[in-house]
Structures are given as structure tokens and as C-alpha cells.
Amino acid sequence: MKQWIRLLGLIVFSALLPNTVVAQAVGGYAAGCQFNAQALPPFGPGFYVLRASRERYYGQSSLIEYLQNLGNKLDQAQFPAMLVADMAKERGGPFAYGHRSHQSGLDADIWLRTPPHTIDSRQLETLSAQDMVNHSHYTLSPHFKDQQRLLIALAAQDPKVSRIFVHPLIKQAMCKAYGDAPWLSRLRPWFGHSKHIHVRLHCPTGDSHCEPQAPVTPGTGCGSELASWINDKDGRLSSGGKRKPYRPTLPKQCQGWVK
Numbered sequence: 001m002k003q004w005i006r007l008l009g010l011i012v013f014s015a016l017l018p019n020t021v022v023a024q025a026v027g028g029y030a031a032g033c034q035f036n037a038q039a040l041p042p043f044g045p046g047f048y049v050l051r052a053s054r055e056r057y058y059g060q061s062s063l064i065e066y067l068q069n070l071g072n073k074l075d076q077a078q079f080p081a082m083l084v085a086d087m088a089k090e091r092g093g094p095f096a097y098g099h100r101s102h103q104s105g106l107d108a109d110i111w112l113r114t115p116p117h118t119i120d121s122r123q124l125e126t127l128s129a130q131d132m133v134n135h136s137h138y139t140l141s142p143h144f145k146d147q148q149r150l151l152i153a154l155a156a157q158d159p160k161v162s163r164i165f166v167h168p169l170i171k172q173a174m175c176k177a178y179g180d181a182p183w184l185s186r187l188r189p190w191f192g193h194s195k196h197i198h199v200r201l202h203c204p205t206g207d208s209h210c211e212p213q214a215p216v217t218p219g220t221g222c223g224s225e226l227a228s229w230i231n232d233k234d235g236r237l238s239s240g241g242k243r244k245p246y247r248p249t250l251p252k253q254c255q256g257w258v259k
């Protein structure tokens with residue numbers, strides 16, 4: 001009898017376990033880690049995961065939901081699927097190479113190129129990005145079309161989004177197309193980001209270990225702030241170059257957890 005009670009207890013306990021474990025983004029976007037991350041499936045309505053072999057397709061549940069919703073919207077609008085590049089490692093933390101952020105499961109890169117009509121897992125490993133900016137003339141390239149504008153607009157409209165980093169010329173094009181739409185404030189001009197956009201979500205509600213970034217300045221950001229980026233064309237030169245591996249001091253909970 002005792003054994004039965006123990007067995008029953010064990011069954012109840014393991015059934016409850018997944019619900020009692022709460023997902024967590026810990027620390028900052030550029031010095032943090034994540035617990036109970038979920039994987040974005042390799043593909044779904046309106047999206048494909050690029051370079052799955054790198055295993056950078058993990059994120060907090062809010063990020064997975066956000067990307068799946070965005071894919072659904074593109075699919076419903078009968079627009080081509082988006083190509084999702086780096087998100088985070090399963091436990092988060094800094095990458096061995098590449099970006100500084102993407103550490104707490106709340107950042108995702110989305111390529112701006114239109115994917116080929118048919119695409120298989122091998123192509124998803126080898127496909128190359130397309131530049132939306134002609135850097136020698138400092139103008140947008142002919143690759144930047146309605147599809148790219150719609151993708152960025154849909155991506156920015158979701159209130160889960162804290163900010164999206166885009167090349168200054170892309171922000172300028174979005175300002176021209178969408179006038180004074182309030183979500184334009186979430187599009188932040190930044191170096192690089194002419195082949196992809198970088199989406200950063202807010203800290204999930206109730207996640208007390210997640211360090212939020214200062215809110216974006218109110219207003220569309222289409223005026224003098226954007227003009228200063230456009231005039232400072234050195235921005236285009238600062239995007240490239242290999243950087244040394246970035247090793248920030250991680251919050252205590254992440255130490256020994258991040259591989």
C-alpha cells in the first residue's frame with residue numbers, strides 16, 4: 001500500500017513539475033542568461049530558422065510566441081516567410097563569436113532578404129544575407145521593397161517589442177512610408193543592421209531577475225535624431241570587423257549555468 005501511495009505521489013509530482021517551473025530571463029540583454037528556454041521549431045507558418053546547426057534558436061516563451069505570431073501575420077498577408085537568424089543559446093550567455101547581446105532569450109535577428117521560393121534544410125545552412133543598403137552611395141538598395149517595409153512594420157507594431165535596431169537609411173524609409181505611426185519610436189538607428197533587423201523584447205511580466213533597458217524616447221525619432229545618424233556616415237564603417245570574444249561579468253544565478 002505504502003508503495004502505491006509513493007508511486008501515486010511521484011506521478012502527481014512529475015505531472016505538476018512543468019507548470020511549477022517558471023521561465024526566466026536573468027540579467028541584461030548583454031550580460032545575462034536564461035532558464036527554461038524554449039526552442040523555436042525549424043519552420044512554421046511564415047518563418048524558417050537559419051543555421052539551425054549553431055543551436056542559437058532558443059528563447060523565452062515570449063520570444064517564441066512573438067516570432068510565431070509574426071510568422072502567422074506574414075502568412076495571412078500572403079507575404080514570403082521570414083528568415084530567423086540568431087536568437088540565444090539554450091542557457092543564454094555570450095556567444096563564442098558574434099554579437100554582444102542575445103544573452104537572455106529576448107533578442108532575435110531577422111534577415112531582410114526574401115527567401116527563395118523553395119527552401120530546404122541544407123539551403124537554410126548556407127544561404128547568404130542580402131544587403132539592403134548600397135554603402136558606396138549611401139542609399140537603399142533595390143532589394144528593399146514593400147515586403148521588407150511590411151515585415152519591419154509588423155515586427156514593430158507588437159507591444160512586446162522594446163526596440164528594433166535597423167540601419168539609419170532603413171529607419172528613414174520607414175518614416176517616409178509610415179509618417180507618424182507611434183511604433184516608429186521602437187525602430188532605433190544603429191550601426192550595421194542593413195542585412196537584418198534585431199528585435200529586442202521587453203522583460204517578461206513578473207520576471208524580477210530580468211534587467212530592462214531604458215525605454216525609447218517618446219516620439220517617432222524621425223526628426224533630428226535620425227538626421228544626426230544620416231549625417232554621421234561613419235556609422236556605416238563601424239559595422240564590420242571582427243571583435244574579440246565578449247566576456248561580461250554575469251549575474252550570480254548565471255555563473256556555473258552558462259556553458
Ligand SMILES: [Zn+2]
Nearest residue numbers: 099108109198
Ligand atoms: Zn542581433
